[in-house]
Amino acid sequence: MRQSNRLKQGGRIERSRRLTFTFNGNSYEGYAGDTLASALLANGVDIVNRSFKYSRPRGIVAAGAEEPNAVVQLGSSEPSQVPNVRATQQALYEGLSARSTNGWPNVQRDLMGLIGKLGGKMMPPGFYYKTFMAPASMWLTYERYIRKSAGLGRSPGESDPDIYDHLNRHCDVLVIGAGPAGLTSALVAARSGARVIVCDEQEEMGGSLLASHQALDERPAADWLSDVLAEMEANANVTLLARTTANGYHDHNFVTLHERRTEHLADTAPMVNGRRQARSRLHRVRAGRVIMATGAHERPLVYAGNDIPGNFLAGAISTYIRRYAVVPGNKLVLSTANDDGYRAALDWLDAGREVVAVADARQAPDGALVEAVRSRGVRIIDGAAVIEAHGENRVSSVRVAPIDAAAFRISGEIETLKCDTVASSGGFSPVIHLASHTGSRPSWNDDIIGFIPSLPKGMLAAGSAQGLHELGAVLRDGAAVGAAAVRDLALDAAEVEVPQVASLHESAAMALFQVPHDKPTLRAPKQFVDLQNDVTAAAIELATREGFESIEHVKRYTAMGFGTDQGKLGNINGMAIAARCLGRTIPEVGTTVFRPNYTPVTFGAIVGRHCRELFDPERYTALHQWHVENGAEFEEVGQWKRPWYFPRTAKGKRETMHEAVARECLAVREGVGILDASTLGKIDIQGPDAREFLGRVYTNKWAKLPVGRVRYGLMCKDDGMVMDDGTTSCLAEDHFLMTTSTGGAAAVLEWLELWHQTEWPELDLTMSSVTDHWATMTVTGPKARDLLAELTDIDLDRDAFRFMDWREGKVAGVPARVFRISFTGELAYEINVQARAAMHVWKALFAHGEKYDLTPYGTETMHVLRAEKGFIIAGQDTDGSVTPEDLGMQWAVGYDKPFSWIGKRALTRPDTVRKDRKQLVGLRPKDASVVLEEGAQIVLDPQHAIPMPMVGHVTSSYYSPTLESGFALAVVKGGHERMGETVYLPMADGKVHEAEIVSTIFVDPKGERQNV
Amino acid sequence: MSDIKSDLNPGTVNTYDACPGADIAQESPLAWSYLNSGAPAPGPSSRIVMREQAARDHLILRGGAIVIDEAVRQVLGINLPARPQQLTLCDDGVSSLQWLSPDEWLLIVPFGQAYNIELELRAALGDASVAISEVSGGQTLLELSGDADALQQLLMKSVIYDTHPQHFPPGKGVTTVFAKTSLILRRPDDSRWELVVRRSFADYVYRWLLDAGDEFAIGVIRDGAQQGASA
Incomplete structure (x- = not known):
């Protein structure tokens, strides 16, 4: 059968370019310019699918986006599979391969069809809900078979070979739809000097003009069309986007357009000059005015x-x-x-x-x-x-x-x-979807027998989209709306001569939706409303009889308007039927709400370039290359990639994480280790009121911190809960350097700016982020001083450079600020140098560090060491519900500071002074080999019937090679008063761990080691 | 407050020449990127060329416009760009001053000059409360040049800000969203765009530009990452 339905002449196809394609494994021929649907019809293919629920044979019904049946699975190879493509919207290309999405084993001989025929009467709306209700445990089994027999396309089983793009666009006027109304409005806007984008979902621009009988200015419509398109193409301020669907209208005239750039060419995007091109693009358009010239859909x-x-x-x-x-x-x-x-x-x-x-x-x-x-x-x-x-x-x-x-x-x-x-x-329904996307409800208009859009601010509708019908009127309306749009934007509207179209005498249309049958609806043969979801007029009538009166409920009960066509064809008919059954008018019944997207968008276009290695930014320190070259395993901390641990390989055997961390911990406790701490947030604060400001944003006192000294500070939110901590150094009388946690850096700076700008603008100070400017290297361990002394001109004498001092001087020939602060409990120097020289300094430290067995360590060892000392990590040991007092850190709270500080008042609320609040304590498992699970719940009586009263949970837990035991930090109700008590941690596998509540400081309780 | 002051830093603010000397090996934020992602050399089909200008010092000035204006006129011989989003280029072809926010400017000067310029500005500012923070190690300048249409397309793929010539003429600069990070985008003249990128995000931005610029055969000119700043 060779294109038996193809006429000898006419059409906009290229007869010189024959294309072969396959559908359900059969080979056919078509022409360039065909859609898959037109080519199938040309070849006399009647059945294109099996219906969703009754498995009835279905053929092509429509020629555009509203097509409910010809929904195909596209792609000749596994990676190029695309589900749910409307054959009416898919251009034909050489080698196109498509299959029906439904029909098992095939559309011609369908096993399910028998069930549909026999079971038709037995499958009322809510059939699945009603039939497969019990037993609930069987639903997963039912579901597999239901999905096999009823369902749309499938996703590819292999990775997509194509690439996709996002494009941010801005314009004065976005015209959606390049039919007669869209084109005249775009023409006016373009001639008025506006920046214009015109998009149209079809292969060619022109809309109804592409198939029109009518003459424009006594010329064929196609001639006028090509003139207008040529003029706009030549205008640098106009962007024409064919094959581009406006899929979503969002707040503030932000519109997402889906452009299919190569879908008409091949399965996967062909290369251009040996380079890959994006298969689809998502245009993110911010428009001054949006003109919705989307036309109308015919109702069957x-x-x-x-x-x-x-x-x-x-x-x-x-x-x-x-x-x-x-x-x-x-x-x-x-x-x-x-x-x-x-x-x-x-x-x-x-x-x-x-x-x-x-x-x-x-x-x-x-x-x-x-x-x-x-x-x-x-x-x-x-x-x-x-x-x-x-x-x-x-x-x-x-x-x-x-x-x-x-x-x-x-x-x-x-x-x-x-x-x-x-x-x-049955008439025409304006395509009002986009106007409804932000929540505007359309209104029924009896004159046009359809819903007309309620327009959000900044949107205008032109032509058939607002119910106009006659071609001449549509053209004139487009021009008027285009002029209105540019005048809104304070431009002078250019004059455009609208082509003259002969007016035809028309007899009035009649409102007809469901046609009566000689049998009542419930007994008549099936009268379909929504073909894609197999919703019949009888189903809607039954739904109304069962008490579903709201159209939203009818929709969900019957599934009317779901699927790829989203009710484009059937919804108005369905509402009219519901109205008839309920004895109401259509406006009383109303309409369901349209949501983005108008037609399905491929995931690729939504994702764009934000995938694979560009899925999310990876932040690197200046020392990243060294870490990679030295075999670091990395941990993600926010977007930072931080070394987690540095496994060594000895005799061909690579250390496990546990082994590496144990080695690194002991190196710091007994020798010297080094950590890349560059990711810490750093904020440079300058100004005469900087000190006062610190006193208000931190819980502790800053009035007397001398130049050259460093202090630990705790920051609360205004609810009194700890948000971040860090050290701040006094660089000069009016100059401080604040550090924050790695993850909290941006949020803390924003928080401080907020308080400065909105609450205390009178304070004279400013802040700047210097996080990336300084690279920070922590050299720590008993041998840290010996190592550093080899490389610096700073006097490291224990009395000249005390714990919590900072000094300036050269390290490895590079100007540095060195801070004697400790997050390990050992002697520690944090060396800060300009990031550009970080690698030089780091390598110099290692060159001199060999004899000390200088050991690089990562975040895991850092966590163990700090937890052994009871140092908290904001966000791990706190969760936004922990006060400084809960942490036992009253020493870091300046209750008597003269000016109130953020969080102070909240600390006197009845809830924050409760004795049984969860408080931070140490836990020592009775079995030293046990490492408790972080997050494990703590109970006092493991014999208690489930549910047991839970009194707290583990926040940090590690194995300590120093203690040769597992240990943990935890929050326990009234924990500070429970020292020495035994608590229990029942695990999911039935085991119950025992642990003793102890001090949070496990190593060196007097803090002598950091003061040496 | 005498107990607060110390010999360590007698001034009200700390000024410290932290610039590593020219004899010190230094690395631009892209040193790792060149190694890891490569740097395709510009070819005849390249419509876009990317080049890092690493040999620059960067300073953030924060304070009142009027006093800063007087100081920069005295020290740099230019007026302060006081209009929002304004970028002023200096005659040396290297230095520039850019409005960032109502009390914040970015000053870019040749490599190694940040400390002296800070001292000169502080001298000119006298008692005025103006903060000067050096951020040279924390950011870098990427320059994009080439075919205007290709540049426009590349920027449209990357930033949400409107880069149409009518909306983004030379002499303008903004802080904007770039892919999933943010950066400063500026247009010194008709033929070039500049991105001021934070060090830790530089690799991401670089990889993004190579990927998004592939269809324009983007090429990279390397001045040498190792000596980079000491050029």
């Missing part, structure tokens, strides 16, 4: 058997004939409630095929199009409609009857007509 009529292949939207018939030169059948019956439907009959006749009859629901229609069809000898049956289509895999006949729409009944004799194609038109 709801009649029995309206899902049998061969049932089409009337407009789709015209599009296939005029744009693709494909006539998808031989004998047509048209069922319409308006004049526009007649265009399909005219096109059908022009294609040389037979129009059996037109059933027009109206009495005595006399519009120009009606008369044109009548004059060609076609039988027009007034006041009638197709009430039922018959056929197995293709329509073979229809039943036509006079109807009384108001009384919802058949009003005369039913006759049967032989045909293979039914076209129906």
